[in-house]
Amino acid sequence: xxxxxxxxxxxxxxxxxxxxxxxxxxxxxxxxxxxxxxxxxxxxxxxxxxxxxxxxxxxxxxxxxxxxxxxxxxxxxxxxxxxxxxxxxxxxxxxxxxxxxxxxxxxxxxxxxxxxxxxxxxxxxxxxxxxxxxxxxxxxxxxxxxxxxxxxxxxxxxxxxxxxxxxxxxxxxxxxxxxxxxxxxxxxxxxxxxxxxxxxxxxxxxxxxxxxxxxxxxxxxxxxxxxxxxxxxxxxxxxxxxxxxxxxxxxxxxxxxxxxxxxxxxxxxxxxxxxxxxxxxxxxxxxxxxxxxxxxxxxxxxxxxxxxxxxxxxxxxxxxxxxxxxxxxxxxxxxxxxxxxxxxxxxxxxxxxxxxxxxxxxxxxxxxxxxxxxxxxxxxxxxxxxxxxxxxxxxxxxxxxxxxxxxxxxxxxxxxxxxxxxxxxxxxxxxxxxxxxxxxxxxxxxxxxxxxxxxxxxxxxxxxxxxxxxxxxxxxxxxxxxxxxxxxxxxxxxxxxxxxxxxxxxxxxxxxxxxxxxxxxxxxxxxxxxxxxxxxxxxxxxxxxxxxxxxxxxxxxxxxxxxxxxxxxxxxxxxxxxx
Amino acid sequence: xxxxxxxxxxxxxxxxxxxxxxxxxxxxxxxxxxxxxxxxxxxxxxxxxxxxxxxxxxxxxxxxxxxxxxxxxxxxxxxxxxxxxxxxxxxxxxxxxxxxxxxxxxxxxxxxxxxxxxxxxxxxxxxxxxxxxxxxxxxxxxxxxxxxxxxxxxxxxxxxxxxxxxxxxxxxxxxxxxxxxxxxx
Ligand SMILES: Cc1ncc(C[n+]2csc(CCOP(=O)(O)OP(=O)(O)O)c2C)c(N)n1
Ligand SMILES: [Mg+2]
Numbered sequence: 001x002x003x004x005x006x007x008x009x010x011x012x013x014x015x016x017x018x019x020x021x022x023x024x025x026x027x028x029x030x031x032x033x034x035x036x037x038x039x040x041x042x043x044x045x046x047x048x049x050x051x052x053x054x055x056x057x058x059x060x061x062x063x064x065x066x067x068x069x070x071x072x073x074x075x076x077x078x079x080x081x082x083x084x085x086x087x088x089x090x091x092x093x094x095x096x097x098x099x100x101x102x103x104x105x106x107x108x109x110x111x112x113x114x115x116x117x118x119x120x121x122x123x124x125x126x127x128x129x130x131x132x133x134x135x136x137x138x139x140x141x142x143x144x145x146x147x148x149x150x151x152x153x154x155x156x157x158x159x160x161x162x163x164x165x166x167x168x169x170x171x172x173x174x175x176x177x178x179x180x181x182x183x184x185x186x187x188x189x190x191x192x193x194x195x196x197x198x199x200x201x202x203x204x205x206x207x208x209x210x211x212x213x214x215x216x217x218x219x220x221x222x223x224x225x226x227x228x229x230x231x232x233x234x235x236x237x238x239x240x241x242x243x244x245x246x247x248x249x250x251x252x253x254x255x256x257x258x259x260x261x262x263x264x265x266x267x268x269x270x271x272x273x274x275x276x277x278x279x280x281x282x283x284x285x286x287x288x289x290x291x292x293x294x295x296x297x298x299x300x301x302x303x304x305x306x307x308x309x310x311x312x313x314x315x316x317x318x319x320x321x322x323x324x325x326x327x328x329x330x331x332x333x334x335x336x337x338x339x340x341x342x343x344x345x346x347x348x349x350x351x352x353x354x355x356x357x358x359x360x361x362x363x364x365x366x367x368x369x370x371x372x373x374x375x376x377x378x379x380x381x382x383x384x385x386x387x388x389x390x391x392x393x394x395x396x397x398x399x400x401x402x403x404x405x406x407x408x409x410x411x412x413x414x415x416x417x418x419x420x421x422x423x424x425x426x427x428x429x430x431x432x433x434x435x436x437x438x439x440x441x442x443x444x445x446x447x448x449x450x451x452x453x454x455x456x457x458x459x460x461x462x463x464x465x466x467x468x469x470x471x472x473x474x475x476x477x478x479x480x481x482x483x484x485x486x487x488x489x490x491x492x493x494x495x496x497x498x499x500x501x502x503x504x505x506x507x508x509x510x511x512x513x514x515x516x517x518x519x520x521x522x523x524x525x526x527x528x529x530x531x532x533x534x535x536x537x538x539x540x541x542x543x544x545x546x547x548x549x550x551x552x553x554x555x556x557x558x559x560x561x562x563x564x565x566x567x568x569x570x571x572x573x574x575x576x577x578x579x
Numbered sequence: 580x581x582x583x584x585x586x587x588x589x590x591x592x593x594x595x596x597x598x599x600x601x602x603x604x605x606x607x608x609x610x611x612x613x614x615x616x617x618x619x620x621x622x623x624x625x626x627x628x629x630x631x632x633x634x635x636x637x638x639x640x641x642x643x644x645x646x647x648x649x650x651x652x653x654x655x656x657x658x659x660x661x662x663x664x665x666x667x668x669x670x671x672x673x674x675x676x677x678x679x680x681x682x683x684x685x686x687x688x689x690x691x692x693x694x695x696x697x698x699x700x701x702x703x704x705x706x707x708x709x710x711x712x713x714x715x716x717x718x719x720x721x722x723x724x725x726x727x728x729x730x731x732x733x734x735x736x737x738x739x740x741x742x743x744x745x746x747x748x749x750x751x752x753x754x755x756x757x758x759x760x761x762x763x764x
Binding site: 117178179303304308 | 618619622623626630661664665668669671672673674675677
């Protein structure tokens with residue numbers, strides 16, 4: 001079998017039916033094989049970065065690995081941002097790149113790039129395959145590595161002569177890998193955690209993307225544990241949906257733009273149970289005053305996440321679902337105890353923070369407030385079978401705050417890398433995976449322009465993605481920081497010379513909708529939902545709205561800013577060097 | 580609330596052994612990293628150290644098992660206890676890394692380094708260099724009328740000491756292999 005055919009065969013044997021890619025000289029033999037078969041559907045993107053983000057959203061919304069096929073040189077370098085994004089957010093991807101023939105490697109051949117060298121720091125692992133006989137096993141190992149342990153992107157670089165040469169194909173069953181991450185947590189540590197849960201007066205579950213990566217069972221077990229213990233729960237941006245946003249114990253997202261009640265509860269808790277989150281700097285704020293009085297437990301499948309930034313008292317290395325299962329078992333066996341009296345007081349305290357109503361904003365009858373736009377989008381779509389993707393900026397944070405996620409795998413946003421340009425291709429990937437569901441990309445106008453070429457992909461494959469652009473004609477998040485930190489000197493944060501988005505939509509063959517009056521908003525959103533095809537919705541919103549609550553850089557959880565009134569002097573010099 | 584009583588090394592499955600003490604003090608650790616001998620593995624290890632800002636004081640690598648295609652990388656590094664733990668965890672995450680041993684905490688170990696010194700000089704200095712070389716049990720591996728090349732094997736400290744002594748006696752060039760280390764027993 002030729003190497004090129006092996007690639008297609010390996011994908012089929014791995015259960016892949018969808019590939020996002022872009023052809024070029026160094027992958028032509030593989031594209032030839034794709035032409036000759038019908039099991040795998042290839043989606044031609046408009047830019048390789050788009051292919052990777054689409055594959056990411058495909059993976060995040062299905063739990064299956066995303067697969068990307070691109071050519072050597074510029075094809076591979078264009079994929080780098082997507083790879084880094086997937087690495088930061090632990091998304092399983094298998095990216096296949098063409099390479100110049102082995103005998104030309106190192107000669108600065110046309111479209112040669114040191115792809116494994118360039119992508120070494122932005123993949124979980126990568127391989128350059130120099131022998132067709134090693135190809136099948138490498139591909140199967142690639143899937144194994146991408147999906148096991150802490151998931152992540154892997155890359156297989158395949159020189160053109162390896163694609164042409166013949167070799168023996170081996171199926172996935174023959175794959176051997178010493179890489180077998182430990183799934184079960186240590187029972188002693190789990191018991192110690194359960195003992196701490198029984199007596200805790202102010203416990204909190206701090207959950208993250210690890211719950212979602214662990215699979216639907218993990219979310220199910222988490223729900224059971226929360227209901228049974230009546231502990232409050234918060235989550236990072238990455239973990240939204242692992243516990244229902246309409247659940248009683250839900251405090252909302254935590255962190256820099258998290259909810260007041262979530263951050264205050266994190267600060268004041270006496271037992272913090274971190275499940276699949278990583279104490280990211282957007283979460284912790286100032287480290288030396290991060291939840292000073294709590295005992296901290298951390299469940300994570302990646303040993304390097306434990307004690308990286310925050311020293312924890314109870315480390316549990318393992319897969320979230322496996323550990324939660326054992327936690328529930330041990331907790332039940334020991335008599336299902338919690339300190340219910342103290343919990344009542346704790347909830348009373350939390351209810352006090354909730355009364356602040358930190359998401360309240362000044363309504364306006366003339367201009368559309370971005371928060372209002374998202375409240376209405378939420379109200380009008382919450383009963384749909386719905387997937388939300390976002391770009392990066394204020395709109396992203398508002399979407400996290402004002403929309404409700406009741407199930408895992410429904411929310412796709414670039415968390416760790418904060419990649420503007422993620423949302424358009426991500427909406428395409430999610431729509432490919434769920435053709436009959438409603439997929440909305442909540443976007444900022446600036447981010448949206450970064451990968452807008454993918455509207456062509458949406459048109460080509462009839463993907464009815466809804467691009468909901470909160471157009472403030474500003475790089476809003478940058479403008480907000482300049483207002484807070486740089487004396488309102490708005491250096492280069494204007495979105496100038498914006499296109500007419502309605503005409504742009506029409507140029508692509510999609511539908512364009514413009515809305516600037518709050519009174520028209522509901523009707524316009526309904527029009528978007530009713531249209532059976534891609535829509536670009538240009539929602540002109542208040543230009544200078546700031547995103548609150550906010551923990552300014554270098555501040556602690558209990559030093560949140562709640563509204564415009566409190567801004568002046570809130571960030572000191574040491575905070576302004578942080579990003 | 581600290582009725583937890585998790586003691587150091589309580590569980591082999593635990594992600595780390597709680598280590599008390601001076602969190603800010605730098606410690607020097609010798610790590611033995613067993614890796615699959617495949618292309619790029621050294622670049623992964625070095626890239627990890629440079630990318631995350633860790634120190635490398637010395638690094639040696641060679642294949643140690645031809646049949647199993649495994650190499651042993653010996654790294655001498657330094658950092659706070661938390662950084663050292665991070666380095667080990669990060670090394671453990673590299674897919675072709677089979678095992679990471681911290682020889683500094685895993686019990687007594689021996690460390691050896693091989694070095695070559697070219698010392699040029701005449702007369703009294705030349706005699707003195709030869710005499711000191713004898714004290715250090717250095718071998719003369721090359722000699723000309725006005726230079727010696729010595730080979731010294733020993734701990735890094737011994738080699739440092741020998742270099743200090745040779746400097747005033749005409750040390751013109753030196754080469755060191757970096758540390759190779761094994762646990763005792
Ligand atoms: C690729 C990339 N470049 C730059 C940034 C820095 N950045 C973060 S938010 C932002 C502004 C985003 O503007 P827009 O998409 O209009 O969203 P808004 O904040 O206005 O809602 C910028 C430039 C980034 N996150 N990603
Ligand atoms: Mg904007």
